[in-house]
Amino acid sequence: MSAVSTGQQRREQESTDTDTVPVxxxxxxxxxxxxxxxxxxxxxxxxxxxxxxxxxxxxxxxxxxxxxxxxxxxxxxxxxxxxxxxxxxxxxxxxxxxxxxxxxxxxxxxxxxxxxxxxxxxxxxxxxxxxxxxxxxxxxxxxxxxxxxxxxxxxxxxxxxxxxxxxxxxPQSFKQLDDALTTVFTTLENFSDAYGDVGQVDPVKFFVASPSGWTGVPQPSEALFLQRIPTQNDGQTPYELTVDENVPVDAFWSVTVYNRDLYLEENKYDAYSVNNVTAKRDADGSVTIHFGGDPDQPNFIYTPEGWHYIVRLYQPRKPIINGSYQFPEAQPVE
Structure with a gap:
């Protein structure tokens, strides 16, 4: 869903149907x-x-x-x-x-x-x-x-x-397409081939990812984004994800939660994301991320109804690029 600005909305309100361009x-x-x-x-x-x-x-x-x-x-x-x-x-x-x-x-x-x-x-x-x-x-x-x-x-x-x-x-035809594509956009498991120049992208993935507006880093060798929608993303079912001590990246990794409209959901805990620098580590050096549940847990992230999360792997090393290393997925807490 696009961040249509106040200025654009104002212009839309001042215009008539005859001077708008259909989307x-x-x-x-x-x-x-x-x-x-x-x-x-x-x-x-x-x-x-x-x-x-x-x-x-x-x-x-x-x-x-x-x-x-x-x-x-x-x-x-x-x-x-x-x-x-x-x-x-x-x-x-x-x-x-x-x-x-x-x-x-x-x-x-x-x-x-x-x-x-x-x-x-x-x-x-x-x-x-x-x-x-x-x-x-x-x-x-x-x-x-x-x-x-x-x-x-x-x-x-x-x-x-x-x-x-x-x-x-x-604005009307824009919103219709934007709403539809936003729903499809959340089903992309990763953004490889979605961002880049004309000859670099997969045309279908590029179109599906176009609600992002500002594009991401184009090459998987520079950054790989993984998008996951938990089955029980009702905002009430807690999930956990344990990340290895040494994720093979040269820059950083992070996990961020978004609402169904692709935005950060404001919450009283101010808990939206965890990365390899901000995380509190377990005794063995791994990181356990808590999606929902007790907000006093380390690495707690608030989960609204309809939530999903994105894993960002910046400057991934060869094991990530060739698939021999798989970033773990969140699992419901038993």
Missing amino acids: TWANYPRANCHASFQSAADRGGFGQLYNVRNIAPVKDQLDVETNRDTIYSYGVFDLTEPVTVTLPDSGDRYMSMNVQNECQYVKLSVTEPGTYTITQDMVETRYAGVAIRIFVDPNDSDDVKQVQKLQDEIDVEQASEGSFEIPNWD
Whole structure:
């Protein structure tokens, strides 16, 4: 389900049926991408980066299935004039930049520091979305400050920011397709071949994953996402998942719970995710994640009715990529 912005909703209310563009299966990815771009622009992310200064705020989620492991910087750019982005050296800390076009195809994905020039010829649409993710330990205030410093060191140069002009997509046909695709989207077991450039994606998986708006990392060698829907996801049945001490990743792994609409469900426990840094480990070094049940348990995550979870494996090693290592699945508590 797309994070249609307040600004877009306002324009829809002011428009008449004659000046809206119907949303069909053929243009839905573009319409949804525009909704996501508008949401970023409304927050000050047009022609510059909008820096989220901590992990994604639950009360103001920019898009669906946002992670709680990285701090985001978003920007939408009119490529009538090229834009140059310079990424600082983050050392051993994970940092990535994804550049997508208006059709949700990923045109550039990098994890190395350096200077990158983004042009309309490269992206193949007038507007490009830039998403930068930097890993953070939200429980460590000093770590948060270090990431904020990295954000401040990102440099963006453009001769002129241009203007942001997108079609007035019809809200009714948009919602019909968005609701239907959101339901199908949750059935994807993994997002391999769902994100990337035209020649990299499976067309069916790409379309089914298009409700995400802001696309994910394109290559499984860079990040592998696993999506799981427990059979008894009524929000009352507790589940457990025990993760090995040494998951074969070079960056990080995480588990995050979302509601049936693909958003984080606000809860009084502020319990949404666990990763290899924030987790409390068992005596043998493994991590036991508790989905629902007693909120005083270590690594507790709140589970709303209709919940599902996503496993993120960033920079997975060969055993994950070739399938010899299988991340465990949550099981109901007996």
